[in-house]
Amino acid sequence: MLTDIRSQLNEELEAQFRAWGQPAYRVAQLLEWLYVHRAANWDTMTNLPRALQDELRKHYSLTALELIRKQGARDTTQKFLWRLTDQALIESVLIPANPALYGESSDRRTLCVSTQVGCAYGCKFCASGLEGWKRNLRVEEIVGQVLAVERWNAEESKVQSPESKVQNQEVEPSGQHPEPSVLHHASRITHLASPNPQPSTLNSQPRLVSNLVIMGMGEPLANYENLLKALRILNAPWGGGIGARKITISTSGLAPQIRKLAAEPMQFRLAISLHGATDATRNKIMPVNRKYPLSELAAACEYYQQKRGRMITFEYVLIAGVNDGLDQVQPLAALARRLKAKVNLIPYNKVDGLPWERPSE
Numbered sequence: 001m002l003t004d005i006r007s008q009l010n011e012e013l014e015a016q017f018r019a020w021g022q023p024a025y026r027v028a029q030l031l032e033w034l035y036v037h038r039a040a041n042w043d044t045m046t047n048l049p050r051a052l053q054d055e056l057r058k059h060y061s062l063t064a065l066e067l068i069r070k071q072g073a074r075d076t077t078q079k080f081l082w083r084l085t086d087q088a089l090i091e092s093v094l095i096p097a098n099p100a101l102y103g104e105s106s107d108r109r110t111l112c113v114s115t116q117v118g119c120a121y122g123c124k125f126c127a128s129g130l131e132g133w134k135r136n137l138r139v140e141e142i143v144g145q146v147l148a149v150e151r152w153n154a155e156e157s158k159v160q161s162p163e164s165k166v167q168n169q170e171v172e173p174s175g176q177h178p179e180p181s182v183l184h185h186a187s188r189i190t191h192l193a194s195p196n197p198q199p200s201t202l203n204s205q206p207r208l209v210s211n212l213v214i215m216g217m218g219e220p221l222a223n224y225e226n227l228l229k230a231l232r233i234l235n236a237p238w239g240g241g242i243g244a245r246k247i248t249i250s251t252s253g254l255a256p257q258i259r260k261l262a263a264e265p266m267q268f269r270l271a272i273s274l275h276g277a278t279d280a281t282r283n284k285i286m287p288v289n290r291k292y293p294l295s296e297l298a299a300a301c302e303y304y305q306q307k308r309g310r311m312i313t314f315e316y317v318l319i320a321g322v323n324d325g326l327d328q329v330q331p332l333a334a335l336a337r338r339l340k341a342k343v344n345l346i347p348y349n350k351v352d353g354l355p356w357e358r359p360s361e
């Protein structure tokens with residue numbers, strides 16, 4: 001299996017290009033095709049010499065996620081269902097602008113990204129864990145979710161703009177639209193001004209995704225190495241250009257990996273899927289708590305907080321009769337105060353096949 005080009009860091013590509021005797025500016029050209037134009041095939045890279053294109057084709061794959069279904073209309077939450085090359089399915093969710101998500105004063109569009117196919121952690125209320133864990137996502141499959149949503153957005157706007165249709169005929173080879181099916185959607189998204197607008201060329205709409213939350217399918221910190229490399233690419237100015245402070249990593253409570261994350265140079269935000277403020281309650285719905293009980297989780301969070309000086313968020317999904325009792329209030333408040341954490345209370349959304357209910361107002 002070839003290494004996918006989107007799993008490669010700038011320095012890895014530079015080393016390879018040096019070995020091929022290619023000048024450094026060719027790497028910059030390639031990266032522009034990948035992360036500004038979001039190219040989905042080699043043929044579109046018209047300013048790279050044919051011999052270099054052939055070399056790239058021989059050494060690297062360039063896969064794109066296949067959009068199977070999109071749900072949700074403009075200015076609402078939009079869910080993207082993707083098929084991977086091994087036919088596995090994953091989801092990403094595009095969340096519209098929100099004035100105060102995860103401690104930010106405001107954001108534009110937040111993409112919730114998956115990190116695994118299925119999940120091994122078996123939280124009792126969660127649909128992702130129902131069929132168990134299948135595999136970790138590869139670096140390019142994590143990076144690819146952002147690029148595929150932005151490419152979808154660029155394709156949508158090409159349908160709207162007559163000028164860009166002319167541009168398209170000039171530059172894009174016929175039949176090369178990466179995801180033609182998405183052009184038929186009736187919904188449209190508004191393009192939001194980007195803090196760092198990219199040059200206006202084919203497929204290079206201003207960045208749509210300004211914030212990431214790593215809390216889709218899977219336990220992110222159980223796919224630590226691939227996730228961290230993907231985030232380096234999505235954070236890099238030559239890559240996704242998304243600021244580390246606009247990236248929130250969520251975990252169900254893998255204490256050792258939280259400590260490891262504290263030592264990373266990038267300033268990510270951390271969110272803990274807490275969902276219970278006592279071991280008794282957490283044990284009922286989150287098997288991970290038996291391995292890393294609250295005392296251990298809290299100590300790891302405290303370490304992260306002290307090391308990074310960043311506010312942690314506790315995600316707390318309220319499930320009727322399970323974790324919404326007044327007995328949870330005092331310990332939750334005490335834990336939040338100790339860790340200077342923000343608490344995000346979320347009423348449970350019913351999942352087919354699971355017995356849990358949303359609490360009353």
Ligand code: SF4
Pocket residue numbers: 119120121122123126127128129216217218219252273
């Ligand atoms: S760790 Fe996250 S994805 Fe996995 S079962 Fe728990 S809530 Fe679901």
